[in-house]
Amino acid sequence: MQAGLYISEKQVKADSIEKPAPQPGEALIKVAFAGICGTDMMIYSGKHPRAKAPLAMGHEFSGVIESINSIGSPSSFAAGDRVVIEPTLSCGSCAACRSGAFHVCQTLKLLGIDKHGGFAEYAAVPLDRLHRIPDELTDTHAAMAEPVAVAVHTIRRSSLKVGDDVAILGAGPIGLLVGLMAKQAGAGQIIISDISPYRLKKAEQFGLTALNAKEVNVTEEVLKRTGGNGADVVFEVAGSQLTANQMIEAVRTQGQVVVVSVYKQAPTIDLAAMHFRELSLTTTRCYSKDDFAKAIRLMTSGAIDVSPFISHILPLEQVERGFQLMADPEASLKVLFKP
Ligand SMILES: [Zn+2]
Ligand SMILES: [Zn+2]
Known part of the structure; x- marks a missing residue:
């Protein structure tokens, strides 16, 4: 074959x-x-x-x-x-x-x-x-179904509550799916950053607020759009040192950072800044059988296209x-x- x-x-x-x-x-x-x-x-x-x-x-x-x-x-x-x-x-x-x-x-x-x-x-x-x-x-x-299941698992691992502002660092397929899933979960603003105009255009088509990280300072933009507070939950889906810095800078005090990325090189994380503002950090990997079944149901109902x-x-x-x-x-x- x-x-x-x-x-x-x-x-x-x-x-x-x-x-x-x-x-x-x-x-x-x-x-x-x-x-x-x-x-x-x-x-x-x-x-x-x-x-x-x-x-x-x-x-x-x-x-x-x-x-x-x-x-x-x-x-x-x-x-x-x-x-x-x-x-x-x-x-x-x-x-x-x-x-x-x-x-x-x-x-x-x-x-x-x-x-x-x-x-x-x-x-x-x-x-x-x-x-x-x-x-x-x-x-x-x-x-x-597999990438959708990753997004289901990611949102279910997060502390996202209805109305929460979300920032997603990275607009590849997983970042965009996390954006759509956050919308399903009732997120308020959903801000997503990337350096690819093609992917940012997709993000806009999905009704997400797209930031071109080559043109604007992502941290400053997220702060500006959240009344100076930062996002309630930040999802790191780009896997770089730069975004590992931004995830801490762009989250609100006592907010949550969710690491979805697989890092090719282990990043340095500013635990001192995290401690000072009582930030939580969680990580997600793959999905459970139940997440996978939920992903299939969400696609079948049309909730996720x-x-x-x-x-x-x-x-x-x-x-x-x-x-x-x-x-x-x-x-x-x-x-x-x-x-
Ligand atoms: Zn995959
Ligand atoms: Zn085992």
Whole structure:
């Protein structure tokens, strides 16, 4: 079968690999759509600590069940069911897993990072990682369930209350989805910053207040727009030292900072400034199974419309072009492959 493979730093290619055989308790999924995520970009840059080449990347994908190997694990799923994949793989026995927090498993693995994922015609997926796609939701939109689940988890981890002013640092797909989710949760002003005019325009289309960090001082603007107080909750989604400084400067006294970013380089955090103003800091990673189900429901009801996010749909043969597009924030927001 054909797959979109990570080969080495900045090198991807479409090539054929062996079609997977589902193990007991797994389903063989015929992939419909698979999105490129920031994590895939990290693999592409050669900086992901776990990904090993050659790897069929892709952890955001939808498809249809081709067959099930249900030996020893009977399942309510059947061949022909449309499904979206929750890509986290937890050990089930560490302290986090035993407490039910499977998404922060001490040895958490992901399909598409630690083993072949959705940039392929077929993928083998454990049955308990499947979510049914409701009839009202297309396969294309369902492929966005994973990033939407990140946004659900982020807002639910935050202390956001109805009417709160929010600042989001970074207007990539996750930053924008956090903005839409904050709106769902009843936020007051939602201010979002980035340096990409294309992404800021998207933010404006979503009704968010967009700040170009190349043109204005983000901290000053947030303070100005919140009566000099700062935002009630600041979400850091850009992953830079600059935004790690801004998250503390732009939040109100006793406000909350929520770190969503995966940092390539560990930032310095001004704990002295945080202490002086009694700031809270929380972090978020992935999503729970429940967050994932909520994401699917929010997309199905139309509360979250992901269609403006999908900028390109490409065949797997164009895997190189897909990564080049995603590397340019002016050229794309979310690239999906259609194997
Ligand atoms: Zn992702
Ligand atoms: Zn575990």
